[in-house]
Amino acid sequence: MRLVLLGPPGSGKGTQAARLKEYLQVPHISTGDLLRAEVAAGSPLGMQAKEVMARGDLVSDEILLGMLESRFSRADTANGFILDGYPRNQAQADALGVLLQKMGKPMDYAVQLEVPTELLVERIAGRAAAEGRADDTPESVRTRLKVYDSQTAPVIDYYRQHGQLTVVNGVGSLDEVFSRLVEALSPAKEVG
Ligand code: ADP
Numbered sequence: 519m520r521l522v523l524l525g526p527p528g529s530g531k532g533t534q535a536a537r538l539k540e541y542l543q544v545p546h547i548s549t550g551d552l553l554r555a556e557v558a559a560g561s562p563l564g565m566q567a568k569e570v571m572a573r574g575d576l577v578s579d580e581i582l583l584g585m586l587e588s589r590f591s592r593a594d595t596a597n598g599f600i601l602d603g604y605p606r607n608q609a610q611a612d613a614l615g616v617l618l619q620k621m622g623k624p625m626d627y628a629v630q631l632e633v634p635t636e637l638l639v640e641r642i643a644g645r646a647a648a649e650g651r652a653d654d655t656p657e658s659v660r661t662r663l664k665v666y667d668s669q670t671a672p673v674i675d676y677y678r679q680h681g682q683l684t685v686v687n688g689v690g691s692l693d694e695v696f697s698r699l700v701e702a703l704s705p706a707k708e709v710g
Contacts, residue, residue, distance in 0.1 A: 535602045573661060576669065
C-alpha cells in the first residue's frame with residue numbers, strides 16, 4: 519500500500535507511521551529523518567539543509583525530490599511505503615504525482631491526522647524537553663506551524679479534490695489514534 523500521512527508538526531505522524539510500518543509491512547519514509555541523517559553525516563546536502571531546518575523553514579524542493587527519487591529506487595518500496603513529511607507544498611505534491619505516475623505506482627491513500635493547534639504546541643513542547651531536537655525551539659515551532667498553515671494545509675485540499683483524502687482524528691492516546699488509522703485503512707489492507 520502506498521500511503522501519504524498529512525498533518526501539522528506535532529500531529530503524531532512520525533509515531534503513528536512507525537506503528538503502521540509494522541502493521542502494513544512497508545517502509546516508513548520520513549523526509550525529516552532523511553534530512554536529519556544527512557545533517558548528522560555532515561554531507562554537503564546536510565550542510566545546506568541544517569540552518570534552514572533549525573529555523574523551521576522548508577528545504578528546497580529540488581533537494582527533497584532528489585532524495586525521494588533515490589529512496590523510491592530502493593527495493594524495499596516494491597510493496598509500498600508510508601510517506602511522512604512530504605509533500606509539504608503544492609509544487610511537491612505535483613512533483614510526487616508525476617514521479618509516482620512515471621513509476622506506474624499511484625498513491626492509494628492520503629490520510630490527514632487532525633489535531634487542534636493548542637494541543638500541537640503542547641505536544642511539541644513536551645517533545646522538546648524529552649528529545650532536544652534542534653528545531654523544537656519556540657521560535658522554530660512558530661515558523662513550522664506558520665509554514666504548515668500557508669504552504670502545507672493547501673495540499674490537503676489537493677488530495678481531497680482528487681478523492682483520495684481520509685481524515686482521522688489525532689486526539690487521544692497513541693493506541694486510540696492507531697486503531698482509528700487501522701480502521702480507516704482496513705478496506706485497502708484486505709485488498710492487499
Ligand atoms: P515536523 O513535522 O515535526 O516539523 P519533520 O521531521 O517532518 O518535522 O521535518 C523537520 C524539518 O525538515 C522541517 O521543518 C523542514 O525544514 C525539513 N523538511 C522535512 N520534510 C521536508 C519537505 N518535504 N520539504 C522541505 N523541507 C522539509
